[in-house]
Amino acid sequence: MKILYAIDVREEEGWMLDEVGSWAEMLGATVDLVYVDAFGDAGTYVLDGDLYRMLKQELAAEHRRTIAKMEEIVEQLPERNRGKCRVLSGHPVEGVLALADEYDAVAIGTHGRTGLSRALLGSTAERIVRRSPVTTIVLRGNTDTDAA
Secondary structure, eight states, rough: OOEEEEEEEETTOOOHHHHHHHHHHHTTTTEEEEEEEETTGGGGOOOOOOHHHHHHHHHHHHHHHHHHHHHHHHSSOOGEEEEEEOOOOOOOOHHHHHTTTTEEEEEEEOOOOOOOHHHHHOHHHHHHHHHHHSEEEEEEEOOOTOOO
């Protein structure tokens, strides 16, 4: 069995990985991590050649840092549950859904926003739950960020 854990490496909370690890242990599954970088292809909109090259270099360096962070995260899982790490560029919902068919389940965290903050920021987790072709495990985070 394989679980795809969709994360935002900048907001990863250890308890979420513990939860995914618990599911993996229970199910005898491996966990692959995916991070979809919404700004990873931002260089395509830059017309100045020098600025484009600088931006591409910085994006490549950020890609390497992201992979390193994801490898640190996956190392916290028991070896029998560790899968691979993937970094994609594009819209997070579309990126996760493009991979979902390869897995038995998708795990994703949510901030649990409501009110105005949810209306403005939307819910990536909700969109994935609605459209995922496989079982989706939603990990609920801290709801203290609710400003509305």
